Amino acid sequence: MKASGIWILAEQKGGKIADVSFELLTRGIKLSEERGCELAAVILGKDLSDADLQELIDRGADRVICIEAEQLDHFLVEPYSNCLLELLGEERPEVLIAAATSTGRTLMPYLAIQANAGLTADCTELSIEKDTGNLLQTRPAIGGNIMATIKTPEHRPQMATVRPRSAPPATRHKGRSGPIERFKPSEGSLGSRVKRLSFLPDADEKPLGDAGVVVAVGKGIKKAENIAIVKELADALGGALGATREVVDRGWLSYPHQIGLSGQTISPKLYVGVGVSGTIQHLAGMQTSEVIVAINNDPEAQIFKIADFGVVGNLFDVVPAMVEKLKAGRGMV
């Protein structure tokens, strides 16, 4: 079977390309170099501007395929899956990778079944096997206790979702050029039995999954009112506020803040645990963070075992002191 390269599935929100797409390009550039083939970025939406699509080229795509229709403005699983399936059938790419976002993690398994393709979820490493050209997909499993490397020897495309923030965004190189192909899908592909009635955006809170810095608060905070001091630290660091299961269970913060087995898995550049003891369930959701620091008054707390830097002390003293220091030092660092 002749295959035509590596595809990444870019995402857009309200016509703007989502940052996670550029992380996928970083993955895609590496794979297309290893495989010696073309890298294409596929995107679905409506009214995407040439300038925006050119950014995908600037950041490393050799080619952009834009599938456009009114019905593709927001993610809906059936039209998204149908449109891609149509395209996959025509173009037969070797590899299709998407982000492990709420969109990617819904669309890809739906599509993989239709395409009779293998799919690996939430990968943290991707490479090409030298002799066979197969995609090697490595992902954490069992709460991060093991890493598994998976391949799909006989089915094409080889599909994978990639954990957001597990690679840096590809850098922009002005002057790159490549075709931007716009497709109008067939009416038959656009039908959806699901209707999107409305959307309620989060008022002012930063989404956890996209955040480069996450400050997580644990049971050590003692009560809901105290969370304000951790929020201040998150603000001072320009990060999002996360929480352990315990804190969410007690109703001190809402579920979208929860990190861990029954919450979100994050890989920020910096994770700060405040009064977090580090249960295995929590660690499963954050141990791939790049830099981990922790503040806890118990020197035996598990979190210190996986942290890079720890302050053993009372969080009610340490956190305000840190906020003050960060505010004072802003612009100096």
Added chain:
Amino acid sequence: MTDRTYSPVTNEILQELKAIVGERYVIAGDDDKLEPYSHDEVKGEQYAHMPECVVRPRKAEEIAEIMKLANREHVAVTPRGAGSGMSGGAVPIEGGIVLLMDRMNDIVELDKENMMITVEPGVVANDINEYLAEYDLFYAGYPMSLETCFIGGNVAENAGGGKAVKYGVTSRYVLGLEVVTPTGEIVELGGKLIKDVTGYNMIQLMVGSEGTLGVFTKIVLKLMPLPKSQVDLLCLFDSAEQAIECVPQIMTRSGIIPTAIEFMDRTAVRAACEYLNESIPYEQAGAMLLITVDGPSEEQVEHDYMQIGDQCMEAGASEVYVADNSTTSERVWKVRRNIGEAYNVISKRQCAEDIVVPPACIPAIVGKLGELSEKYDVMMPCFGHAGDGNLHARIVSPPEWSDEQWEPVAEKILNELYKFTAQCGGRISGEHGIGHKRKKYMSYFVSEGYLDMLRAVKRGMDPNNILNPGKIFDLQGKA
């Protein structure tokens, strides 16, 4: 005891102590470092007292030398385990030396054939069972603080805890002790014997002596086969009376002794559930029982819990929840274990009580607590080991009260509560001990003749009153 009856720990004494245990194992002259040893888990500064030095011995011989030195120089010595006590027993109220047992933390020997284990006093209670798990054995002691408390402290306080209904308290499992006496002799008591009547039962005297009669340096514990299966039942009742009345019936009618029967009244349940944001329908429950059943097989335990569950339903339980895996078990026990924490968040000022009454009197005590709570307008959640008559009432100050408002009221409530407990044939402490916190109330519960006996024992064994002075009772007659 305000007048100073003991000599200070002089530089010369410190040098001698350092010579005995090694320089790095003596803490002195730094208030920050000594402060943690000035109190245990009892809240309130009036119960704290700074030691002059902390000594961390490694061997019985070192302790013997320390005791001889203390007798010669007339310096008080207070033994201390993990400091998780609830009665101020490890607080050096006469200053002097705190004898910290944390370095004596070896598991000396597991004797599988005799089903016994020999441990040093500084072993954390829970570590014994973690060590034993692979041998399918377990030690039945189960204080609520088991992840921190030392086995030596458990023996000194004769700790009870959650599993006493079926397994009894610590004393049942202590077969042998190596003890350093208050005058510095090393004596072996008992041994690996199930039966032993050679002389007075000194082991039972030592167990629960609150560190006043000797320092334990080795402890031989009897072990049990590890139960293969365990199930918890959370039973909701309309009223406290209904729940309590059900307790004896569980055992008499089903013929099964559960491992634990914990009682929680409406106030306690509500605070814990609100604190935990727990969704079980606690608001409709007047009280809850948390019943644990364990046994050698899943089938046996299933049979037992269904019988007990049926008894509870017949006794009027509105619902019985079954937790048979670690997730659900953790969820129901969390309610019980977080009552204290929930109230710690509500108010800083509170008394944690440990009254014990004949099990049938629990409804009367629960009623009395309700009455006192209304009369003085304070929160008095009531929870505890209903199966054995041991209740942990808390008397919680309204958060907005000051110390000056709170203390006289607390004093009045305790007076009334203790008098009522005595009328029921109860005692002031089921498992936390008297220490110095409850000393002044001893006379409500025991006769002068009884106290004289205790004094005679203490004088006979510790003529200079060196070891943990000022605890349980005052030595000078009717002081």
Added chain:
Amino acid sequence: MANKIVVPIKQVPETKSVKMDEKTGTVIREGVDSIVNPLDLYAIEAALRLRDRYGGEIVGISMGPKKSVKALKEAVSMGVDSAILLSDRAFAGSDTWATSLILASAIRKIGDFGLVVCGERATDGDTGQVGPGIASFLGIPALTYVSRIQDLSDKLCRAERLIEDGREILETSLPAVLTVIKEAGEPRLPTLRGKKRAKDLDVQIWGNDELGIDPDKIGLKGSPTRVVKIYRPKVARKCTIAEAKDEASVGPAVDRMCGFLADKGVLQ
């Protein structure tokens, strides 16, 4: 609404008790407690709430070895009406593609369902692929990350879906697959009555004889993906500790921490 709500349930090792063989780098399964996938409990709870509100019947299904009956019985003791275990040597080694096919085939055989309610993912495999996979095989819509089911009628279901930057309200025709998250409701505890019912209930066991799937499409043979290597992640972190036990040491400890963060280039 259609009669049945189907809830797929997975038995998983309890994460807390998962141990690794340091030498071989494999997971020790022996002596590890098996539990109902914690996220499936939310699916069970969501289904029970729907039944409480709208009536109907809940069928729990699970694919796995015979001992997975225990997980199904746990679901029954919470209030699920009946249970079917999909157990066959031919199913062993299935990846998410083949697993989705087997579950979808069973659900088709059960028939007359309005909703399939799944946990968002399982805590062992952690893929979250089987829910949408089932929908895809059944050719029906999938609503993922559902936080609240607002309304259900004979033909429609309206639900709230939690995504990165907010909440979508979606309406789908029935039948449909929903995967739910924790916000769908704290699972109720099993009751004594439920335990008794579960004890007496016979869990039906279906193998491939009952489902009649092409043997080339299930098990290891039918799975597009292959695990080529399993290893322990490198934990190369060494924690530098700064003590901040009293007032005097808080300042220096915070200075060191901020210095560390600056060195790592993670301060803005």
